[in-house]
Amino acid sequence: MSPAAKKPVKKVTKPKTTKKKPDVKKQTQKTQVKKVEAKRNVPKKIKAKSKMDPEKKKELFAPSVDKVTINIGVGEAGERLKKAEKVIQSITNQKPIETLSRTTSKDWGLRKMMPIGCKVTLRGENAENFIKEALATRENKMADYSFDDEGNLSFGIPDHTLFKSQKYDPNIGIFGMDISITMKKHGYRIKKRRIARRRVPHKHRVNREETMKFFSERFNMEVIS
Numbered sequence: 001m002s003p004a005a006k007k008p009v010k011k012v013t014k015p016k017t018t019k020k021k022p023d024v025k026k027q028t029q030k031t032q033v034k035k036v037e038a039k040r041n042v043p044k045k046i047k048a049k050s051k052m053d054p055e056k057k058k059e060l061f062a063p064s065v066d067k068v069t070i071n072i073g074v075g076e077a078g079e080r081l082k083k084a085e086k087v088i089q090s091i092t093n094q095k096p097i098e099t100l101s102r103t104t105s106k107d108w109g110l111r112k113m114m115p116i117g118c119k120v121t122l123r124g125e126n127a128e129n130f131i132k133e134a135l136a137t138r139e140n141k142m143a144d145y146s147f148d149d150e151g152n153l154s155f156g157i158p159d160h161t162l163f164k165s166q167k168y169d170p171n172i173g174i175f176g177m178d179i180s181i182t183m184k185k186h187g188y189r190i191k192k193r194r195i196a197r198r199r200v201p202h203k204h205r206v207n208r209e210e211t212m213k214f215f216s217e218r219f220n221m222e223v224i225s
Contacts, residue, residue: 062214063151063211066188067121068122069121070091070122071118072117073117073178075108084118087175091165094120098118133165134163140222143225150207151183151211152180153215157177158176160175160177
C-alpha cells in the first residue's frame with residue numbers, strides 16, 4: 001500500500017436530542033400563583049365615602065305625617081251610628097267605615113263583630129289640612145303626655161261643633177271624637193312590605209322630641225308640660 005493512500009474516515013453522527021415540550025398546565029399554575037401573591041402584597045385602596053348634601057340628609061331624617069285617623073265610638077248600632085257617620089263625613093269630606101266589636105259583653109250589650117263606631121283615615125294634604133283645623137279647636141296647644149315614645153300624637157275633641165265648618169243641629173246632637181296622628185320617616189316601608197320585611201332600626205325611628213319640634217315649626221303648636 002502506498003503511503004499516499006489514506007484510510008476512509010468514518011463520520012461520527014451525534015445522537016439526536018428531542019426537545020421536551022413545555023408543560024402548559026404547570027406554567028399556567030405558576031402564573032396564577034404569582035398573580036395571587038401580587039394581589040396579596042398590593043395594599044388595598046380605601047374608597048372615599050361620598051358626602052351627602054346636608055339638605056338632602058335633613059329630608060331623609062326629617063319626620064313627616066304618615067296618616068291621621070279620626071274615630072267616633074258610639075257603642076251601639078242603629079240610628080245613632082248613622083248620625084255619627086254623617087258628622088265625620090261632613091268634617092272630613094270622606095266616607096267613613098264602621099268599626100266592629102272584637103269581643104262579646106253582656107254587661108255592655110255587645111256581641112262580637114257588632115258595629116259600634118266609625119272611622120276615617122286621611123293622608124297627604126287632606127291630613128295636614130285637618131290637623132290645622134283640629135289644632136285650632138284647642139287653640140294650638142297640646143300637653144306633652146299626648147305624645148308617645150314612637151313620636152305619635154293622640155288627643156280628643158269633646159264637641160264636633162268646635163270646628164268652624166260645623167254648627168249645632170238638634171236632630172244630630174253632639175259627638176266627640178278621638179284623633180291619632182301617626183308619624184314616619186323615609187324608609188318606613190320596610191316594616192310593611194310583603195317581601196323581605198324588616199324592622200326599622202332604632203336610630204331611624206321617630207321620637208317624642210322630633211315630633212314636638214315638627215309640630216311647633218310646621219303648625220305653630222305650643223307644647224305644655
